[in-house]
Amino acid sequence: MARRLSYSARYEHPTEKVYSALSSREFWDDQMVEFRKLTPQSDVDKFVVDENGVDIVLVQTLPKSDLPAIASAVIKKDMIITRKEFLGPYNPEKTEGTYSAGIPAGPGNVSGVQELFPTETGCTLRRTTEVKVYVPFVNGKLEQLILVNLVDLFRGEAEFTADWIAKNS
Structure with missing residues (x-):
């Protein structure tokens, strides 16, 4: 069974x-450049x-040695993650996309x-995620681990985005 999570990054920017x-x-x-501090x-x-x-x-590569034990039991070498982000054309009411x-x-x-x-105070970027792992017995634990890490990732990216806009506006 897939697990879902919704995360909202709130910005003071329009x-x-x-x-x-x-x-x-x-x-x-x-x-x-920031990601390379964690993932070369x-x-x-x-x-x-x-x-x-x-x-x-x-595209990011996580060394096998940096993976949690439960993940390294399933992933036998460095983990190469390909992430796709898409946002449709800008719409001031709501811009939709996928990832x-x-x-x-x-x-x-x-x-x-x-x-x-x-x-009222700026804008929100809401992401609703579904995670599905196809490994019997550990699928739920891996799905939960992924969701916890996604929250940390989304939070860090939101902070980076807010700081980047403030420095580059």
Whole structure:
């Protein structure tokens, strides 16, 4: 059974500033610099901004030695994560998109929807995630571990985004 989680990053910035950051190559390159402090191989593999929106692919490699014991029992070598982010064309009322993450020959998947919308104090980027692991007996534990780590990731990315906008506006 898949597990779900919804996470909302709240910004004091208007939607157009957050969307502008998320559609900036410099933003993603700077974020990869930060990721490299934890994961030495973190790169933007694809970056397209056009009339359809923002389409990004990130590739990160986590060394097997850095994986939690339960994950390293399932993943037999370094874990290569391919993350896809998509946001549709900017809409001041609500910009919708999707995201996913996968591991080649991995035991499950992460996918979700995201929406950027205005609030009284700025805006919110809400991500609703579904995690599914196909390993009997440990699937629930792995799904929960992934969700906990996603909350930490989303929180860190929200802080980075807010700081980046403040420095680059």
